[in-house]
Amino acid sequence: MTSWLKAIHIISLVIWCAGLLVLPGLYAQKARVKEKEALYHLQSFTRFAYTSIISPSAFIAVGTGMTLIFVREVFTVWMAMKLAAVGALVLLHVHAGHVIVRVFRPEGRFSTWREHAAAFATLATISAILWLVLAKPLLDVTILPEWMRRPGGLQSFSESMRPI
């Protein structure tokens, strides 16, 4: 059961990550495509990839990952840090959705430097996640702030942030 779950986790995250890395190249194609019909195909392919392949894979990767935490009882500091890095990947995923909407408007553009920056940020986040999960570094829980280690800590932290 665990090996099946892990296999599904890995297959889905490979599709998710590969998709996020390919997307910036697809938006950047918009500047190179001149014909109306080709532009329409590029737009529908990009939207199809995002909504029907990449996003469902992300849901499956996160769902199987969450299940694995409880099945394998991985309640460790490196897993908490991996989840923070996955949070960053989810933000990049949501940002990609916004870019798809904006870039295919008539005035929409996606410059080469943005293509490289988006691909680099995605690659750096994926590398950090892979390092954490494969190296499983033995991190001491004391590296986390005190409020994160105490039950009810989030509430007292948010109260201390409230303006007087």
Ligand code: HEM
């Ligand atoms: C919310 C999202 C995620 C959760 C909750 C999650 C959780 C987990 C858990 C609990 C394991 C099993 C660890 C073990 O048995 O030692 C695992 C394995 C793994 N995860 Fe994730 N994961 C998530 C997303 C990702 C992402 C985005 C990547 C890659 C970019 C990734 C890469 C891996 C790899 C490579 C393994 C296999 C590690 C091994 O067998 O040593 N995970 N994940």
